[in-house]
Amino acid sequence: MTRLQRLIRLSAVALTAVALSGCISLFPKSKPAQLYQFAYTAPTEASDATVSRSVGVLKLSSSFVKAAAGDRIMTVTGASDVAYIAEARWASPASVLFEEAVNGAFDRENSAVRLISRGEIGQSNHILKLDVTDFEVVYTSPKARPQVLVTVHATLTRSGDRTVAAERTFTERVQAGEDRQGAIVGAFNAATSQVLSDLVAWTASSTADR
Numbered sequence: 303m304t305r306l307q308r309l310i311r312l313s314a315v316a317l318t319a320v321a322l323s324g325c326i327s328l329f330p331k332s333k334p335a336q337l338y339q340f341a342y343t344a345p346t347e348a349s350d351a352t353v354s355r356s357v358g359v360l361k362l363s364s365s366f367v368k369a370a371a372g373d374r375i376m377t378v379t380g381a382s383d384v385a386y387i388a389e390a391r392w393a394s395p396a397s398v399l400f401e402e403a404v405n406g407a408f409d410r411e412n413s414a415v416r417l418i419s420r421g422e423i424g425q426s427n428h429i430l431k432l433d434v435t436d437f438e439v440v441y442t443s444p445k446a447r448p449q450v451l452v453t454v455h456a457t458l459t460r461s462g463d464r465t466v467a468a469e470r471t472f473t474e475r476v477q478a479g480e481d482r483q484g485a486i487v488g489a490f491n492a493a494t495s496q497v498l499s500d501l502v503a504w505t506a507s508s509t510a511d512r
Contacts, residue, residue: 374386439451
């Protein structure tokens with residue numbers, strides 16, 4: 303290969319590299335998603351009195367509406383227009399954060415119910431099953447101020463004969479202060495906390511002396 307041929311070949315390689323670098327720079331740069339989380343926060347009116355934890359309840363894994371179970375924040379506009387908030391994610395899947403919030407609610411110092419694991423099944427009087435059927439941001443119209451909707455159906459079954467002792471659906475709607483991600487997450491926290499506060503009180507009442 304002559305010197306001229308080598309120079310021509312090197313020039314072609316250099317031009318190809320420049321062309322490729324130009325192509326790479328044309329790819330859009332995605333903006334990193336902001337991560338959020340929700341957790342149980344005891345309502346201000348909750349009692350601080352300490353009670354005896356005498357009732358053991360075995361909690362099964364919760365079912366969670368599939369469209370909202372992951373790390374994306376689901377919105378519903380009107381009757382059926384479903385979408386997800388852009389550039390916003392839960393720090394963990396919503397179903398995982400919800401389970402942590404449930405544990406936090408029952409771990410309160412004044413809770414009369416103690417959640418137990420499957421390894422302690424012999425000590426449980428009741429079995430609790432939760433079905434999360436709504437966990438979403440609701441817009442009645444595209445420009446309306448959003449509401450957060452959380453709905454949980456709870457079923458208590460007696461451990462001995464597996465008959466249903468009680469069941470109830472808990473629903474909470476909390477309007478966000480504004481149509482911003484932070485305000486919406488705050489509404490999720492408030493709605494979840496209220497539902498779980500009501501759930502704990504109902505579980506204690508439904509299992510007392512039964």
